[in-house]
Amino acid sequence: MIVAYIVIAIIAYLIGSISFSVIISKKMAGFDVREKGSGNAGSTNVLRTVGKKAAAITLLCDVLKGVVAILIAYVVGLLVPDINKSLLIQLAGIAVILGHTFPIFFNFKGGKGVATSLGVLLITNWNIGLICLVFALVLMILTRMVSLGSIAAAILFPVLVIFMPAVEGSAYLVPEGNYIIYAIILAILVVYNHRANVKRLLTGTENRLDFKKISK
Secondary structure, eight states: OHHHHHHHHHHHHHHHTOOHHHHHHHHHHSSOGGGSTTOOOSHHHHHHHTOHHHHHHHHHHHHHHHHHHHHHHHHHHHHSTTOOHHHHHHHHHHHHHHHHHSOGGGTTOOOOSHHHHHHHHHHHOHHHHHHHHHHHHHHHHHHOOHHHHHHHHHHHHHHHHHHSOOOTTSSOOOOSTHHHHHHHHHHHHHHHHTHHHHHHHHHTOOOOOOGGGOOO
16 A cells, blocks of 8 residues: 555656656747746746747646646545545645656756646645635736745645635545645745745845736
8 A cells, every 4th residue: 555655656756747848948949948037947937938828838737737646646546445545645746746846857957836736726626726826816917926926825725724625526525634734735845946036025126027028
């Protein structure tokens, strides 16, 4: 049974390690997105350096990484008798985000895990995922700072887990106990990955999106 947990963690990590921002930027613009702009391998930097189409594709693919990793864990949980399905899903969620942040295929230099975390949230508890998404988008639109929306939504996630029940039919159905710990771990990962942004936010020097300067 322990083998199943290890295998799922490895599979999820490897899925997360597929850095679509690097692949797409090289394919569509001829350069590694990590060598331009903020140096981050994420959809926001792709938006700034490559354009809207490439950023949209990157965002979708990164979200799907989280979805696929959780679905695999969920299916394995159904097939393996007497396994802790909740723990299996949690391991997959953490591992896929770690893979996105530290991708083994791309010298362990990845993105900040926001889009992949969104995929994990939407497939495990879609009502909380949607609330976090809308909350983040509103902040991003009002401030034009993607980092602020991402950090705030990450912090909101464990708060919502405490006060909101899971939706019947979601992949994860027990929102109390270790699920709170899991939610806190995911929030810490996202906030930690934005530590440089936090410093700029505190000093008022954080970058803002300028849609007029973004290419097609």
